[in-house]
Amino acid sequence: MPADTGLTVRTSPSSRRPAARRPGRVLPAVGAVVAAAAAAAYLAAIAAHPMAAMLKGFDLRVYLGGARQALGHPGGLYAWTYDGHPGIKFTYTPFAALLFAAGLAVPFTALMCLVTGVSVAALVATVGIAFRELGWRGTPRLGVTLVVAGLALWTEPVQRALFLGQVEIVLMALVTWDLCQPDARRLKGAATGVAAGIKLVPLLFIVYLLLTRRFRQAAVAAAAFAVTAAAGFAAFPSASVTWWFGGDFLRAGRAGFVGGEQNQSLRGALTRLIGSVNGAQPAWLIAAAAVTLAGLAAAVLLHRRGLVFAGLMTCALTALLVSPISWDHHWVWLAPGLALLIDTGRRARRALAAAAWSALAAATWAVFAAWPDFWSARAGVLQGGLIGYAPASAWAHGDNPAYAEYHWHGLQLLAGNGELLAGLALFAVALFCVWLAAARDRRRRGPSGKRTM
Numbered sequence: 001m002p003a004d005t006g007l008t009v010r011t012s013p014s015s016r017r018p019a020a021r022r023p024g025r026v027l028p029a030v031g032a033v034v035a036a037a038a039a040a041a042y043l044a045a046i047a048a049h050p051m052a053a054m055l056k057g058f059d060l061r062v063y064l065g066g067a068r069q070a071l072g073h074p075g076g077l078y079a080w081t082y083d084g085h086p087g088i089k090f091t092y093t094p095f096a097a098l099l100f101a102a103g104l105a106v107p108f109t110a111l112m113c114l115v116t117g118v119s120v121a122a123l124v125a126t127v128g129i130a131f132r133e134l135g136w137r138g139t140p141r142l143g144v145t146l147v148v149a150g151l152a153l154w155t156e157p158v159q160r161a162l163f164l165g166q167v168e169i170v171l172m173a174l175v176t177w178d179l180c181q182p183d184a185r186r187l188k189g190a191a192t193g194v195a196a197g198i199k200l201v202p203l204l205f206i207v208y209l210l211l212t213r214r215f216r217q218a219a220v221a222a223a224a225f226a227v228t229a230a231a232g233f234a235a236f237p238s239a240s241v242t243w244w245f246g247g248d249f250l251r252a253g254r255a256g257f258v259g260g261e262q263n264q265s266l267r268g269a270l271t272r273l274i275g276s277v278n279g280a281q282p283a284w285l286i287a288a289a290a291v292t293l294a295g296l297a298a299a300v301l302l303h304r305r306g307l308v309f310a311g312l313m314t315c316a317l318t319a320l321l322v323s324p325i326s327w328d329h330h331w332v333w334l335a336p337g338l339a340l341l342i343d344t345g346r347r348a349r350r351a352l353a354a355a356a357w358s359a360l361a362a363a364t365w366a367v368f369a370a371w372p373d374f375w376s377a378r379a380g381v382l383q384g385g386l387i388g389y390a391p392a393s394a395w396a397h398g399d400n401p402a403y404a405e406y407h408w409h410g411l412q413l414l415a416g417n418g419e420l421l422a423g424l425a426l427f428a429v430a431l432f433c434v435w436l437a438a439a440r441d442r443r444r445r446g447p448s449g450k451r452t453m
Helices: 026-048 058-072 094-105 108-133 138-153 156-164 168-179 190-198 203-211 215-235 237-245 266-274 277-304 308-322 328-347 351-368 411-416 418-445
Strands: none
Touching (some): 026 138, 058 094, 094 190, 094 215, 094 237, 156 328, 168 203, 190 203, 203 215, 266 277, 308 418
């Protein structure tokens, strides 16, 4: 994600700087109005539609079904399909199945409401942590947190996560909270390891900890991840053997059609463009390797310059781009990303730069935006942003040349890949900021390599 225009001010979780300009006293009031309006619109949309239109909880049902299968027939956990649909399988770790089993004790409607409430709270907490790490304090921080959280609520990834009963927002909050703790905290990294034990993508954050020389935190995260794997083996040994030694965790197609519209990753886009799941894999491996190296290098350089939160967001963005599957609801990381863009604009030294960063934040929100549909008694939240305007294959799995995604043309290519394209644009901005800072450093050092006054 982008960083400060000059990339020169240093900050860390244990030594944070105040905001560059003190926001007016009106900000808390504005935040309260925006948050209240966003919440009221959401509650009104829920009240105006059947529950299945707004809070269907499809993924939550899959979680519970997988947990029930693990408890009754653990050896068949990764052969099990939800409701007879071959493209809908349990795609999480055995440890995750163990956690989801606790939900079987709660009636589904009550559980769905609980998951929704926890997810909304996790969204607000993540944004609040982001602004804390960026140096905001007191009522200004409260106000800007409410503004951004209210706007983030009405984005397609967040609405999709709430609609499906997904755990993505909670995992994002867990990782953000954990990695924004002071480095002196003895258990820093443990929550990230647990998150990776549920969903493997957060493993990239452990690599990031190693590259930024936070070896103790990386070791704690790796140990916590190992504990989750051990717990999975203890509870469901046969399922764990299938998952870890049978290579199921490497098969992206378990989650459905890799080229499906909802997969807003590099692999998803390349599959759609090339027209074959297997045919796109070599190009994806090359692209993923290049983006991983560039993204982690940029994240590390930002961290070393003291832009710790910008480095963390760059790592998160890299993970979204290179993961084989980054469903639309995985892009909930745009919420703390918006906080970073807004803060960067406020710190810009020139009015033109401030306007540019603010425009980038607004454009990013617009691409991902979603809104309630009060004109249909059955439809809940429109897909929003761009990706809902390209045709998609329903219940798709495996590969088939007839899938709609293989036949996009014109604006459908932009709409269907909208979230990924927005992510690539932000990735390019991050790389440009790092390159610009490095170029300024070289000029200041002069031909002799020493810093000049």
